[in-house]
Amino acid sequence: MNITANIKMADIIIQNHHLLSVINRFGIQLGFGEKSVDSVCKIYNINTDFFLDIINSFNDPDFFPKQKLKTYPLNLIVDYLYKTHDYYLNVKIPEINSLINELVESSSGETANAIKLIHKFYNEYTTQLHQHIAFEEKTVYPYILKLEELYNEGDEEQKKLFVSNNKFIIKDYAIQHDNIEEKIYDIKNLLIKYISPEDNFILCFKILGQLAHLEDDIKDHSEMENKIIVPKVSIMENSLQNI
Amino acid sequence: MENITIGILTESYVISRGIQFIISKNNGLSSHIIPNSELCIKNNIVENNINLLIVSDNVFEEPKLLKLYKTDRNLNFGLIRTKQVSLNSMFEFKIDFDLFDTESIIKSKLDKYLESALNSNKLSLEDSELSKREIEILRLVALGKTNQAIAETLFISKHTVVTHRKKITAKLGIKTISGLTVYALLNSIIETYEIDELNK
Numbered sequence: 452m453n454i455t456a457n458i459k460m461a462d463i464i465i466q467n468h469h470l471l472s473v474i475n476r477f478g479i480q481l482g483f484g485e486k487s488v489d490s491v492c493k494i495y496n497i498n499t500d501f502f503l504d505i506i507n508s509f510n511d512p513d514f515f516p517k518q519k520l521k522t523y524p525l526n527l528i529v530d531y532l533y534k535t536h537d538y539y540l541n542v543k544i545p546e547i548n549s550l551i552n553e554l555v556e557s558s559s560g561e562t563a564n565a566i567k568l569i570h571k572f573y574n575e576y577t578t579q580l581h582q583h584i585a586f587e588e589k590t591v592y593p594y595i596l597k598l599e600e601l602y603n604e605g606d607e608e609q610k611k612l613f614v615s616n617n618k619f620i621i622k623d624y625a626i627q628h629d630n631i632e633e634k635i636y637d638i639k640n641l642l643i644k645y646i647s648p649e650d651n652f653i654l655c656f657k658i659l660g661q662l663a664h665l666e667d668d669i670k671d672h673s674e675m676e677n678k679i680i681v682p683k684v685s686i687m688e689n690s691l692q693n694i
Numbered sequence: 695m696e697n698i699t700i701g702i703l704t705e706s707y708v709i710s711r712g713i714q715f716i717i718s719k720n721n722g723l724s725s726h727i728i729p730n731s732e733l734c735i736k737n738n739i740v741e742n743n744i745n746l747l748i749v750s751d752n753v754f755e756e757p758k759l760l761k762l763y764k765t766d767r768n769l770n771f772g773l774i775r776t777k778q779v780s781l782n783s784m785f786e787f788k789i790d791f792d793l794f795d796t797e798s799i800i801k802s803k804l805d806k807y808l809e810s811a812l813n814s815n816k817l818s819l820e821d822s823e824l825s826k827r828e829i830e831i832l833r834l835v836a837l838g839k840t841n842q843a844i845a846e847t848l849f850i851s852k853h854t855v856v857t858h859r860k861k862i863t864a865k866l867g868i869k870t871i872s873g874l875t876v877y878a879l880l881n882s883i884i885e886t887y888e889i890d891e892l893n894k
Binding site for chain 1: 866867868869870872873876877879880881
């Protein structure tokens with residue numbers, strides 16, 4: 452189903468509760484009554500088209516309007532990416548961590564040892580994710596925002612100065628932007644294939660569900676960066692360098 | 695244990711018999727002495743279902759043995775050091791005896807080999823479809839070795855290492871080195887202390 456502006460906001464959440472995490476990062480609170488998507492977006496001062504493209508790409512894995520997404524200002528996309536970072540670091544990662552902790556504590560013998568290994572692997576992954584996010588927030592995003600600002604409003608002198616003072620180019624980031632979700636895939640796989648916590652399989656299912664959710668989310672996030680941001684920034688960089 | 699047969703090939707019948715005597719004390723292990731005059735070692739190995747060949751260092755340095763080492767991937771090698779020269783450390787021996795080892799040391803080295811051989815057999819037959827070679831490569835990957843280092847250790851090309859790694863990932867569904875390390879630990883392909891030593 453393609454979500455449109457006049458559908459009730461409540462209905463899209465009832466139909467797919469995973470979308471709760473998306474409306475949450477746009478700052479939308481529950482209790483929207485019978486209001487449509489468009490009305491809710493207006494209340495929260497959100498670009499409805501952008502919201503629809505994001506929510507549809509979460510709702511339908513095949514939906515990714517590359518060309519249309521490229522038409523949005525970068526600051527809008529970057530602002531959204533900041534919010535997804537916040538969601539990963541402050542909601543999802545701690546949530547899964549405490550579930551794995553619970554699993555370690557309720558297991559014994561060999562299973563407990565195996566889950567401890569998974570926990571260590573998970574911690575290693577979260578450290579990597581923290582570093583990755585810190586790099587984006589301290590270096591990449593501020594660079595993009597400044598570049599866009601100058602591209603739109605800067606005079607020739609400012610643009611020249613920016614190009615000569617900046618050693619960073621988006622291509623460097625694209626190269627080192629490895630598949631951050633691969634480790635989650637591995638953790639899931641190890642849990643499914645090689646660990647059998649017979650006594651607490653429900654908890655294990657819960658962890659797997661959460662990991663899959665995070666994995667999908669991060670995939671969408673990376674796609675947005677690789678297919679929208681990187682090409683768009685490259686065009687701006689070229690234009691500035693050719694002055 | 696019944697599926698492990700040890701072949702013994704030295705220049706000295708006395709040494710070969712001595713090793714065979716100690717092996718025979720280990721229940722269920724069969725061994726077979728290959729005469730040094732044997733021209734076609736390969737046939738002898740196949741006919742006797744030998745999967746571990748214990749060779750003395752002088753014999754190992756002969757071209758026919760070096761060739762066998764490089765070409766027969768299913769055969770494990772053990773070494774008996776009879777002279778005070780060191781072989782190229784690139785060679786990998788599953789057991790490393792010294793001519794002057796006591797009986798108890800020889801026995802403990804044999805036991806250690808058997809334990810790891812049985813574990814790896816169990817793994818390849820029951821728990822996964824990894825071949826012995828793939829397990830060997832997985833072990834080195836899990837210990838943090840680069841493709842280049844693995845290629846040098848196993849005398850294969852870097853390209854072959856990459857092919858094996860792709861197969862390992864396809865079979866296990868594990869893509870990252872950390873994931874493979876956890877798998878290797880879970881299946882006793884490596885032990886925790888080996889990782890700890892690396893981190894020292």
